[in-house]
Amino acid sequence: MQEQNGLNPAQRELEAALEAMIPTITRADPIAAAFTAGTKLGRRRARFWQTVTAITLAVGIGIHFAPITHNYVPASSSEVHGTTALLQPPSAPTRRWLDQSLLMLQKAVDNSGVDALPAPRPAPVRAIGGSEIL
């Protein structure tokens, strides 16, 4: 018995007869499917951009309202490890000269010489970590 593709002639004949049979028409609608797919894709894209906008807005609001704080750590603190740098807070020189105006200093020098000048006070410093520099 001659066999092709593992099938005998009778089976191949049946296969051919079955192939000729046409399944009944389906009610699936390709146009409606295309429309649904387009709608869903559009909705998905819109949802993506809505999410992006909401996140951006939330971050923006957070940045706008969040207080900017600086943690001042004393230079002598034993908790400071690693690389540290000492910086002067920007307000320190201003505060030092406010209570000693130029006129008052000039007057004091005129009256009593250079010795009348106030002793220099070390500026307050804060320590920052190496990670803050980078």
Place this chain on the structure above:
Amino acid sequence: MGELNRLTQIVIERLPRLALYARQWLDAASADDVVQEALVKLLMQPAPPDDPIAWMCRAVRNAAINSARSSSRRRRREQSAAESRREWFEARPESLIDAQLAEQTLRNLPDRQREIVVLRIWNGLGFAQIGQIVGLSTTTVHDQYAAALEHMRRALENPCRNKTD
């Protein structure tokens, strides 16, 4: 765009065959729904699959099995099945096999064999592709296919005995 058109055209021509495949688990109305869902999923793919027919067969199979398992859908399905009875094949005078007899013979096959026959004959898939979809080796698929054809041949040779079975 041309690729998408070509792909859509290939699939649209095969929709009745895919619906026949879905009917291995579902009635006509639910099978149509499942094919429609699979078509929507295909059209939503960012890139067209290499083999759209095999892709659709897999999508239809998964959706049909899920649908068959759903109890709420089962109730609705039974209701719609009672309302609308649709044959599997078009009755044509030139057909060598009677449409109803072919459907009956197919229905009498074991589930796995029937699925393989539908995928092979009406969806034109190779044994390796069928093996990937149904989770069997190519050799097993081939053996099951040959056994199914033999079973059908005997049943069609003696349709009266088949009906009493």
